[in-house]
Amino acid sequence: MRVFVMILILAALVACNNNQPDKDPDIFAPHKEGLAAPLLLPYAVISQYPHDTGAYTQGLQFYNGKMYESTGDYENSSLRITDYKTGRVEQIHKMGSKDIFGEGITILKDHIYQLTWESNIVYVYNINDITKPVKQFKWASEGWGITNNGTDLIISDGVTSNLYFVNPKDFRIKTQVGVVDNNGPVENINELEFINGFIYANIYTTNKIIKIDPESGHVIGYMNFDTLLPDNEKTPRTDYFNGIAYDSASKSIFITGKRWPKLYEIRLN
DSSP: OHHHHHHHHHHHHHTSOTTSOOOOTTTSOOOOTTOOOOEEOOEEEEEEEEOOTTOOEEEEEEETTEEEEEEOSGGGOEEEEEETTTTEEEEEEEOOOSSOOEEEEEEETTEEEEEESSSOEEEEEETTBOSSOSEEEEOSSOOOOEEEOSSSEEEEOSSSSEEEEEOTTTOOEEEEEEOEETTEEOOOEEEEEEETTEEEEEETTSSEEEEEOTTTOBEEEEEEOTTSSOGGGOOTTOOOEEEEEEETTTTEEEEEETTOSEEEEEEEO
């Protein structure tokens, strides 16, 4: 009888409000047994450009030849459009405050979705006007990284190993998948970018980008950038590696970091 009651309780928990991200990193994570270790993905740096060292980069998106960037650091948080080749900030919307910390962004169907860290607010802007949000949504967990697959928003929350697939119209969670490699659930999934059917993700506090199969959550590859930014170009304010943007026309990936002096253009070999 006790076993039957426990089964009913678990079923009720799984069926509860699908607006609530799951806090247990293992419930939706596929079992790691038998998973192959992720492959090291070779790449080439093909260009480097200036990057604003005042930008605490949280989200990066390439769109119509311009770089859209979301920055954090409370009062310094912003949404901006830059000329990626010169690093010049062309437009900026300072949306931070003592309570609002900007996080990841993505662009879907002419709208920009910007997460915030612990305030549970998602700002939505029209692509033609970043000066003010046209809508807000509530997100129950922390906001870290966000991307999209052309239909769904895909969000990481940092407190679990899950990726959440979210309806952009009402921000309800449609499904979620746990990210796992051969060692188990993967933590600290940060900035995200959807590239050719796969999700690429920064792992916070590391110089690593992982490649994730969105169906299974399995990490199938990774890139290492430990030597990307030379030590002699770092300052005491240079912070963690973060930021991934993809140009589908040139097949280039742009990467940078929080208060980094450089934006790098790379291509997978």
